[in-house]
Amino acid sequence: MLHLALFSIFGAICVAGAVNLLVQRHPINSALSLIAVMTSLAVEYLLLGAEFVAAVQVIIYAGAIMVLFVFVIMLLNAGEEERTTGSRVAILFGIPGVLLGGVLVAWTLIQRSGTDEVALGALPGSPTIIGWLLFHDFLLPFEVTSLLILIAIMGAVVLAGKPEAETQQTGKGH
Amino acid sequence: MQSVESFVVVSLIKSVIAVFVLLTAVAYSVWLERKVVGHIQNRWGPTRVGPFGLLQPLADGIKFLFKEDITPPHVYKTLYIAAPMLSVIFALTSISVIPIGNWVTIAGVHTPLQITDVNIALLIILGVTSMGVYGVALAGWSSNSKYSLLGGLRASAQMVSYEISLGLSLIGVLIMAGSFSLRDIVDSQSGVFWGFIPRWNIFHGQTVAFFVYLMSAFAETNRVPFDLPEAETELVAGYHTEYSAMKFAMFFMAEYANMITVACLATLLFLGGWHGPIWGLTWMQAVLPVFWFLAKVFCFLFLYIWIRGTLPRFRYDQLMAFAWKFLFPLAVANLVITGLVVALRS
Numbered sequence: 001m002l003h004l005a006l007f008s009i010f011g012a013i014c015v016a017g018a019v020n021l022l023v024q025r026h027p028i029n030s031a032l033s034l035i036a037v038m039t040s041l042a043v044e045y046l047l048l049g050a051e052f053v054a055a056v057q058v059i060i061y062a063g064a065i066m067v068l069f070v071f072v073i074m075l076l077n078a079g080e081e082e083r084t085t086g087s088r089v090a091i092l093f094g095i096p097g098v099l100l101g102g103v104l105v106a107w108t109l110i111q112r113s114g115t116d117e118v119a120l121g122a123l124p125g126s127p128t129i130i131g132w133l134l135f136h137d138f139l140l141p142f143e144v145t146s147l148l149i150l151i152a153i154m155g156a157v158v159l160a161g162k163p164e165a166e167t168q169q170t171g172k173g174h
Numbered sequence: 175m176q177s178v179e180s181f182v183v184v185s186l187i188k189s190v191i192a193v194f195v196l197l198t199a200v201a202y203s204v205w206l207e208r209k210v211v212g213h214i215q216n217r218w219g220p221t222r223v224g225p226f227g228l229l230q231p232l233a234d235g236i237k238f239l240f241k242e243d244i245t246p247p248h249v250y251k252t253l254y255i256a257a258p259m260l261s262v263i264f265a266l267t268s269i270s271v272i273p274i275g276n277w278v279t280i281a282g283v284h285t286p287l288q289i290t291d292v293n294i295a296l297l298i299i300l301g302v303t304s305m306g307v308y309g310v311a312l313a314g315w316s317s318n319s320k321y322s323l324l325g326g327l328r329a330s331a332q333m334v335s336y337e338i339s340l341g342l343s344l345i346g347v348l349i350m351a352g353s354f355s356l357r358d359i360v361d362s363q364s365g366v367f368w369g370f371i372p373r374w375n376i377f378h379g380q381t382v383a384f385f386v387y388l389m390s391a392f393a394e395t396n397r398v399p400f401d402l403p404e405a406e407t408e409l410v411a412g413y414h415t416e417y418s419a420m421k422f423a424m425f426f427m428a429e430y431a432n433m434i435t436v437a438c439l440a441t442l443l444f445l446g447g448w449h450g451p452i453w454g455l456t457w458m459q460a461v462l463p464v465f466w467f468l469a470k471v472f473c474f475l476f477l478y479i480w481i482r483g484t485l486p487r488f489r490y491d492q493l494m495a496f497a498w499k500f501l502f503p504l505a506v507a508n509l510v511i512t513g514l515v516v517a518l519r520s
Contacts, residue, residue, distance in 0.1 A: 028253070028315065035308070055297035063304025064334065067311065071330050074315045074323065127294065127354055 007047050014040040027073045031066060038062040052127040188289045189270070196269050200430040201231035207479045214483035241419035246317070249416060253316035258417065258424035261309025265431035268302045271295035272438045273357050275448045275464040286357070287464065295356045296348070299439060300341060303394065307333045309428065310396075310403065310413050317416035325412025328490065329403035332393055335497040336400075340390035342505035346383040346512040347375050347443045360447030374446035379515065382508045384444045386501055391436040393497065395429060398482040402490050437474035445470045 017036035024030045038061045046054035134142050205220065212219025220227030273288035292298065307330050314326015351362040365373045376384045393400040404412035414425045441447060450466030452459050
């Protein structure tokens with residue numbers, strides 16, 4: 001009962017944060033709403049019994065990635081964005097897309113409801129199980145993913161780094 | 175199985191006690207710092223209020239409460255007010271999973287000496303500390319002043335960088351203990367080598383990890399020699415330049431609460447937690463573990479202050495190079511070696 005109540009409350013906070021993210025005009029407020037969404041998602045994971053995923057969600061998404069977002073917003077000192085009436089593409093494809101997505105989700109839920117009951121907090125999500133899955137059953141995909149991320153990081157460094165000639169002209173900056 | 179009511183009552187009592195003790199400890203670590211740094215610099219430190227200046231924290235608290243709370247006109251108001259609150263909330267939250275001793279039975283209630291015993295305690299602390307960056311970053315940004323912004327930027331870059339080596343230094347300990355639960359980690363450090371060296375992790379293969387942790391922790395809490403975010407010679411006071419009265423005091427409280435959390439964590443992970451020589455009567459056997467824990471935390475806090483009184487400040491590029499080019503590889507090497515040794519032994 002308490003589980004269900006908490007789950008609903010944090011679900012509502014999550015959705016409200018997501019809506020606020022779109023409505024807010026200042027980038028920093030949007031970033032903060034995204035943090036609220038991330039954190040309430042973590043609480044949802046926790047209530048479902050996936051405590052490790054919850055902790056990782058807070059550490060990585062809310063604590064590291066969003067800090068970089070906020071950092072960039074602070075550095076660029078981005079001001080308020082201008083309100084436009086919306087592009088035609090958004091109206092033409094966005095609204096039908098949202099409707100279609102909603103219908104799909106509702107249809108899946110109706111199809112699957114009543115097949116078998118899953119109790120809240122009964123999902124296997126302890127660190128031991130996740131560690132076992134990652135380093136035994138899915139070792140190869142896990143390692144390949146880390147390689148992909150490494151390549152992405154190297155790509156970012158190459159793209160962000162100044163060309164040689166320019167660096168020599170401006171000096172090393174010290 | 176306890177009933178829900180008794181669980182709520184016991185948790186409430188423990189939370190209130192924990193917050194009270196933590197805030198008192200925060201107040202008195204400020205007093206300790208002023209005293210110790212004073213003596214290092216051949217001064218007396220606070221002496222006027224109470225014997226040895228012991229009531230100074232109380233006087234300071236009253237002063238902060240009655241000072242005029244100025245909100246500069248150019249700030250972004252919502253975040254300016256929220257930032258110190260965030261700082262203090264995240265700083266106080268992490269105490270909830272820190273155990274200070276074994277299970278005890280008081281008035282028929284059998285309970286651990288911590289607010290709650292969860293099996294991902296260490297991850298919760300890491301999560302909460304990583305959220306603590308927002309207090310500082312938002313304070314710097316919302317103050318709308320160049321010193322604050324630079325301080326906030328420095329603080330968030332520094333905290334994100336050092337968090338990596340901090341986290342990596344802890345993984346060695348986790349591999350040795352095989353659990354995220356702080357209680358299990360402490361239990362894995364019981365016993366002695368050759369009859370006299372305690373089996374604490376610092377003497378048990380994690381010496382390098384301890385030093386990586388020590389330095390990263392100093393940087394995480396923005397303390398000398400890593401206090402670039404509040405370097406008064408270049409940034410006035412860094413991210414809290416525009417704050418006054420109780421809002422400033424909240425940043426101050428958060429900083430010292432974080433210091434205490436870091437000291438508790440070092441004690442639990444590397445210094446054997448509440449393990450120590452235990453003898454004497456029954457009540458002494460119950461109290462001694464807590465005493466050892468607090469003694470180790472005190473020593474760690476003293477080390478903090480000692481270093482503050484001794485070392486000069488880094489330059490900012492040195493600080494970043496130190497994190498990424500020295501501490502990070504060292505932590506990775508320690509992790510790989512620990513993993514290899516544990517894998518070969520089992």
